[in-house]
Amino acid sequence: MKKTLIALLVVLTFVPLFKVNALNFGKVDVLKAKDTIGDPKVSGDQTADVVVTYEGVTVKMEEPVPPAKPTSEAWVGVRVTAPTQKTEDVKKAQYRNAAQPGQPIKSFWENQDSKKEELEDKERYLDFWGAIDLELLKKAVENGTIFYYSWEFDWDGDGEFEQKVTLKVDPANVGLKAKDEDKEIWNETIYKTEDEKYVDVTVKATGIKNVPSDLAEDIIRVKKEGMTKEELEAFIKEIQEILKEKNLEFGGFFTDKDLKDSFDFTKSLNSDTTIYLQLKEKAKEVDTTNEKPNTTTNKADKNPATGDNVLTFVLLLVFALTGVTFTAYTLKKSK
Numbered sequence: 001m002k003k004t005l006i007a008l009l010v011v012l013t014f015v016p017l018f019k020v021n022a023l024n025f026g027k028v029d030v031l032k033a034k035d036t037i038g039d040p041k042v043s044g045d046q047t048a049d050v051v052v053t054y055e056g057v058t059v060k061m062e063e064p065v066p067p068a069k070p071t072s073e074a075w076v077g078v079r080v081t082a083p084t085q086k087t088e089d090v091k092k093a094q095y096r097n098a099a100q101p102g103q104p105i106k107s108f109w110e111n112q113d114s115k116k117e118e119l120e121d122k123e124r125y126l127d128f129w130g131a132i133d134l135e136l137l138k139k140a141v142e143n144g145t146i147f148y149y150s151w152e153f154d155w156d157g158d159g160e161f162e163q164k165v166t167l168k169v170d171p172a173n174v175g176l177k178a179k180d181e182d183k184e185i186w187n188e189t190i191y192k193t194e195d196e197k198y199v200d201v202t203v204k205a206t207g208i209k210n211v212p213s214d215l216a217e218d219i220i221r222v223k224k225e226g227m228t229k230e231e232l233e234a235f236i237k238e239i240q241e242i243l244k245e246k247n248l249e250f251g252g253f254f255t256d257k258d259l260k261d262s263f264d265f266t267k268s269l270n271s272d273t274t275i276y277l278q279l280k281e282k283a284k285e286v287d288t289t290n291e292k293p294n295t296t297t298n299k300a301d302k303n304p305a306t307g308d309n310v311l312t313f314v315l316l317l318v319f320a321l322t323g324v325t326f327t328a329y330t331l332k333k334s335k
Contacts, residue, residue: 024083025163026153028052031077031127035060035177040076052078053168058175058184059132074176076149077129078167082108083155090124092157098150098164108153130167132176137186140171147171199224200272207251207259207278215242215279227265235265243279251278 028050030040038057044050059074082090093108113127130149140147148168152161176186184190198221205215227235240250253263254276263275 024155025050026083026155026165027081028165029079029081031079031129033059033075033077034062037175046083048163050163050165051168052166053170055170055173058177058187060177061133061179073131073133075129075131076167076169077127078165079113079125079127080151080153080165081123081125085123089156093153093155094157095126095151095153096161098152098166099148105154128165128167130169132169132174134176134186137171137174137176138191141188141191197223199269201269202272202274203253203277204257204274205277205279206257208248208281211279212246215246215277222265222269224269226267226269229266232265239277247282249280249282251280253277 025046025048028042028045030042030052032040036057036059040057041053041055042050043053054076059076061074082093084090090112091107091109094105095108096105097103108126109124111126112124114124128149128151136147146168148166150164150166153163153165154161155163172188174187175184177183178185201220201222203218203220205211205217236250243250251259253265255261255263257276259276259278
């Protein structure tokens, strides 16, 4: 019994040591795009759960930080450095996108951003980026959500992901600057001020028996003073292009489902409203290339000249027979 207790004590003493050795965590640093104002907050560095929060930070849209990415976005990022720099250990490490767990697990070694040609025990790291833009920020605020980018790491290659690194962006506490101008185009104050200038117009499609599901309903934001003539023309043209693919035609905008009263986008709007888009089915074109000739047509009608000759012949024949009959009758009488 005494030996058993001693053995158990030894196991309990060394198990935490083994666990600590197994849980070596990567180091996380913030990657800031050029002209970023403010410092993102890092919590839990070199622990199982690291969170980098973009709060009180203004990011500028610029030339893409990761090559070959769209320039209409701003970029926020983190650099994750492997906990050990030994080549044989780094080759075991793997990671995955926590937001898309169904994607294949990737090799940290094969995808590292540190120079692969330096095969000595150098620092090994990977850079991770998340994109933000104006529309993404607006939608997040409207939905009352904060958006995240998360990655998980299995540093010893045993199939268990020991560390999670999260990039957190709070739209209500982040700023966004224009790409070519030194002015802020987004923060919650700007958004609320701009939001007061717009109304939401729900556009419902009707007019045909089976309305395509992707055309059934849409919501667009329109300035309260209404669209300009040019904006309305462009909007209608865009609708017509979509309808053309579905063999439908644009019939106009209406304030009622019965399509009696027209709606004018160029007039001012005071509040959110619902309108109806009339759809029309295109008339089927009749193919006349394979029409057969009318077989009931009189032959004489087809060839007027031939018809005239036949008529003349018949008349002459009648006159001739009449003459013969008259002659015969005269001779008989004379006898």
